Amino acid sequence: MAPAQQAGMQHNAAFLKIVDDARKRVVETTVDQVRERQKKGETFHLVDTREDSEWAKDHIPGAVHIGKGVIERDIETKIPDKAATIILYCGGGFRSALAAAALKQMGYTHVESMDGGMRGWKAANYPTEK
Secondary structure, eight states, X not given: OOOXXXXXXXXXXXXXXXXXXXXXXXXXXXXXXXXXXXXXXXXXXXXXXXXXXXXXXXXXXXXXEOOTTTHHHHHHHHOOOTTSEEEEEOSSSHHHHHHHHHHHHTTOSEEEEEETHHHHHHHTTOOOBO
């Protein structure tokens, strides 16, 4: 598991505490694992939990956008199957871990958070789209 601090970013202690707690309760996957699953044609919902402006700048091909601020409100409409495999990502893996914990509380059983997020995806030179 990555340390709860990201290069170039200073996060507040209380935020880091809830992220660390969420990470103990959710399954995390890596950028490389997600890319391999895509290449193999595995079926899963890839959900970008970043802000609208982040999504508009770029995102992972095949992803849908449900921002962290509205995911609890909108997830059942967009992905009603609570047994579906859902992989969440954000900028670095913090917000997606929090969103994954919330979806687990809502009864979703196959939710994962992509550690490294969009920054890790781009650092690996994986494809993006606008």
